[in-house]
Amino acid sequence: MKTLRGAKRRAADSPATEMLSEFQMPLIAILDDQETNRRIFERLASSIEEGVSIRCFADPGLALAAFEGGVVPDLIVTDFKMPVMDGAAFIRALRSLPGFSEIPVIVITVYEERSFRMRALEAGATDFLQSPVDHQEFTTRARNLLKLRMQQLLLESRARNLAVELATSEESRAAVLRDSSERLAQVIDTVPAMVSACDGNGNILFVNALVGAFLDRDPAGLVGRSSDTLVDPELAGPNRMLDRKVFRSGQPLQSFERELTGASGEKRVFLTTKSPLRDSNDIVVGVVTSALDITDRKRAEQHLLHVARHDALTNLPNRNFLLDRLRREVARARRGDRAFALHFVDIDEFKSINELLGHDAGDAFLKEVAHRLRGLVEADDMVARVGGDQFAMLQTISQGGISAIQFAEQVMEAVAQPFISEGKRFCCTVSIGTTLHPADGTDVNRLVKNAELAMYQAKETGGSQVRFFETNMAERMRNNAVLDGKLRSAIQERQFALYFQPQISSATGCVVGAEALLRWNHPENGLLTPGAFLSRAEENGLIVPINEWVLLEACREAKSWQRMGLRDLRISVNLSPVQFRRVNVAQLVERALAVSQLEPRYLDLEITENIVIENTETVVAALRQIARLGVSISIDDFGTGYSSLNYIRQFPIDRIKIDQCFVRNMVEDPSDHAIVRTVANLGHSLGLTVVAEGVETAAQAELLKVDGCDVMQGYLYGRPMPSAQFVAFLQSGRRAEVEA
Numbered sequence: 001m002k003t004l005r006g007a008k009r010r011a012a013d014s015p016a017t018e019m020l021s022e023f024q025m026p027l028i029a030i031l032d033d034q035e036t037n038r039r040i041f042e043r044l045a046s047s048i049e050e051g052v053s054i055r056c057f058a059d060p061g062l063a064l065a066a067f068e069g070g071v072v073p074d075l076i077v078t079d080f081k082m083p084v085m086d087g088a089a090f091i092r093a094l095r096s097l098p099g100f101s102e103i104p105v106i107v108i109t110v111y112e113e114r115s116f117r118m119r120a121l122e123a124g125a126t127d128f129l130q131s132p133v134d135h136q137e138f139t140t141r142a143r144n145l146l147k148l149r150m151q152q153l154l155l156e157s158r159a160r161n162l163a164v165e166l167a168t169s170e171e172s173r174a175a176v177l178r179d180s181s182e183r184l185a186q187v188i189d190t191v192p193a194m195v196s197a198c199d200g201n202g203n204i205l206f207v208n209a210l211v212g213a214f215l216d217r218d219p220a221g222l223v224g225r226s227s228d229t230l231v232d233p234e235l236a237g238p239n240r241m242l243d244r245k246v247f248r249s250g251q252p253l254q255s256f257e258r259e260l261t262g263a264s265g266e267k268r269v270f271l272t273t274k275s276p277l278r279d280s281n282d283i284v285v286g287v288v289t290s291a292l293d294i295t296d297r298k299r300a301e302q303h304l305l306h307v308a309r310h311d312a313l314t315n316l317p318n319r320n321f322l323l324d325r326l327r328r329e330v331a332r333a334r335r336g337d338r339a340f341a342l343h344f345v346d347i348d349e350f351k352s353i354n355e356l357l358g359h360d361a362g363d364a365f366l367k368e369v370a371h372r373l374r375g376l377v378e379a380d381d382m383v384a385r386v387g388g389d390q391f392a393m394l395q396t397i398s399q400g401g402i403s404a405i406q407f408a409e410q411v412m413e414a415v416a417q418p419f420i421s422e423g424k425r426f427c428c429t430v431s432i433g434t435t436l437h438p439a440d441g442t443d444v445n446r447l448v449k450n451a452e453l454a455m456y457q458a459k460e461t462g463g464s465q466v467r468f469f470e471t472n473m474a475e476r477m478r479n480n481a482v483l484d485g486k487l488r489s490a491i492q493e494r495q496f497a498l499y500f501q502p503q504i505s506s507a508t509g510c511v512v513g514a515e516a517l518l519r520w521n522h523p524e525n526g527l528l529t530p531g532a533f534l535s536r537a538e539e540n541g542l543i544v545p546i547n548e549w550v551l552l553e554a555c556r557e558a559k560s561w562q563r564m565g566l567r568d569l570r571i572s573v574n575l576s577p578v579q580f581r582r583v584n585v586a587q588l589v590e591r592a593l594a595v596s597q598l599e600p601r602y603l604d605l606e607i608t609e610n611i612v613i614e615n616t617e618t619v620v621a622a623l624r625q626i627a628r629l630g631v632s633i634s635i636d637d638f639g640t641g642y643s644s645l646n647y648i649r650q651f652p653i654d655r656i657k658i659d660q661c662f663v664r665n666m667v668e669d670p671s672d673h674a675i676v677r678t679v680a681n682l683g684h685s686l687g688l689t690v691v692a693e694g695v696e697t698a699a700q701a702e703l704l705k706v707d708g709c710d711v712m713q714g715y716l717y718g719r720p721m722p723s724a725q726f727v728a729f730l731q732s733g734r735r736a737e738v739e740a
Contacts, residue, residue, distance in 0.1 A: 660694020
């Protein structure tokens with residue numbers, strides 16, 4: 001008789017504990033061609049419960065061979081994207097093995113497209129998770145599936161034991177049968193899932209106590225009734241069809257989710273399985289249905305999805321949610337259904353509210369604005385918060401409805417109504433930029449840029465007005481032409497300068513390096529930060545000679561510090577995606593090191609997630625060449641784009657920098673703090689140095705140190721400063737006082 005692997009449970013967990021203790025500990029098989037992923041999932045799996053066994057495989061073929069050779073796991077975790085055989089092909093091969101049709105399989109995938117999930121489910125996957133995996137979600141789902149597997153095996157084992165007992169004593173067959181039935185009913189009643197069985201006519205053969213409690217019915221009174229009683233009325237027909245499928249095929253169905261309504265009227269979500277019930281002649285005489293309550297897990301998933309797609313302050317959709325909706329609206333408009341307008345709304349002089357009344361009043365005002373804007377839209381429209389004091393409104397335009405200009409005027413009027421806070425009454429106006437689809441374009445990113453540009457023009461021309469996007473923006477072109485000429489002059493006349501912001505070791509409080517930051521000594525406007533010109537320099541390609549100068553100058557400065565006796569300081573320099581497309585970056589770095597005579601280990605190059613996402617052969621080759629030189633590579637602003645475990649595995653990354661947008665609110669916002677802690681743990685698990693930027697308060701520094709951030713950078717330790725001032729800062733021997 002096949003050995004049933006169960007899970008070790010505490011005495012208080014279940015009345016069935018004594019029966020379960022005879023079984024072996026559960027076995028989890030992990031399949032991934034990447035060693036880093038296997039280590040992470042092995043660590044997560046081992047935390048599910050005490051004594052769990054884990055087998056890891058790097059190759060699908062080896063895993064299948066092990067399973068054919070007698071290794072029978074209770075749960076399989078597999079990557080989808082693998083060489084030779086992907087996750088779908090592996091699952092199909094797995095399901096063809098005897099005894100593997102019901103073993104739960106979790107698929108890990110980086111793909112967001114629905115088609116990949118459908119392929120995995122059609123092949124026989126039980127569940128799937130999006131990479132990078134949320135650790136708590138992984139352990140919760142795995143624990144639930146192990147519990148369901150244990151229940152299935154428990155029922156099979158007890159059924160086999162009863163069959164053996166019946167065969168050993170013909171003389172007391174009737175008594176044994178009666179006793180076995182009672183014991184089986186007791187076992188089923190202790191299973192933490194709803195279990196029922198129906199015959200070929202759709203009549204109930206038995207139900208366990210949980211079914212009776214859920215329906216508030218006597219379990220014995222349900223026997224003989226129609227199986228329609230067990231499900232909601234609209235599910236009765238589909239439920240009978242699934243039962244007939246099991247009768248025809250004689251095979252269990254893949255697990256599926258469905259929602260049922262209890263006697264109290266509450267709707268609950270269940271992970272449901274249907275398996276054939278056979279008699280002593282191996283003839284299917286019924287269908288056993290087991291349903292595990294996963295409502296809490298589904299609610300947690302929905303909450304996480306809501307948090308990811310909504311603004312925490314106003315509960316409005318965020319920018320990502322807006323972009324998704326715009327893509328759907330553009331696709332719908334292609335079918336000729338309707339046009340739409342996109343309005344970007346910026347509150348004029350919002351900064352003064354925070355300064356005069358405080359941030360609490362500012363937040364209250366933003367909530368009120370959100371409430372007023374929601375009151376203006378129809379069911380098919382959308383309001384989103386896309387920035388600190390910026391909102392976006394998607395207005396579907398139908399025949400007979402109000403025009404875009406009328407809608408924008410309603411927005412201005414609604415926001416302009418007086419607002420009262422702590423007895424003080426004030427008013428605000430808004431600047432609105434509007435673009436129309438399809439007149440102004442059919443690309444989502446272009447439409448967003450159009451609306452933003454029109455909004456900024458409305459603000460620049462005095463605010464409190466509506467500006468529609470214009471295709472021929474002569475003013476913008478002239479401004480760009482003027483800026484281009486001044487940037488070229490700045491390069492020729494060496495108007496650029498480098499400022500340096502110290503980077504502090506959280507362990508020692510000492511300065512361990514500095515980030516080189518570009519400044520423009522504009523002859524008319526004074527010292528300009530990169531925000532005033534860098535985006536245009538990237539558009540016109542002038543970023544290439546500018547960044548080449550930055551790299552060489554930063555290396556020279558770092559070498560000069562060493563000559564002054566300031567040793568072991570690392571200099572960080574930002575690289576632009578444009579450089580990777582236009583020049584040989586590795587050659588450029590090698591030349592800068594040779595000219596400056598700086599040792600490679602003192603240079604750190606910061607790349608953005610945009611560079612990582614491109615993942616072209618040129619980028620990969622350049623980064624590997626740079627790494628071979630001995631130069632370290634950091635991912636800047638980590639967490640704000642699409643970075644994932646997959647990207648980090650493919651590139652020679654040494655450090656990740658947590659973006660300041662998460663650090664800024666981590667003390668007040670548990671979500672941001674959780675993100676910082678997760679990124680730090682991820683970085684350390686991969687052997688990376690973790691840098692936090694934008695540290696402005698001691699409270700932030702204390703949390704970051706507790707969370708394991710290795711290096712910190714921000715105004716708390718020092719603002720960007722010229723080289724001479726930075727040297728004086730170092731020579732002063734200042735240390736950052738960071739509490740343990």
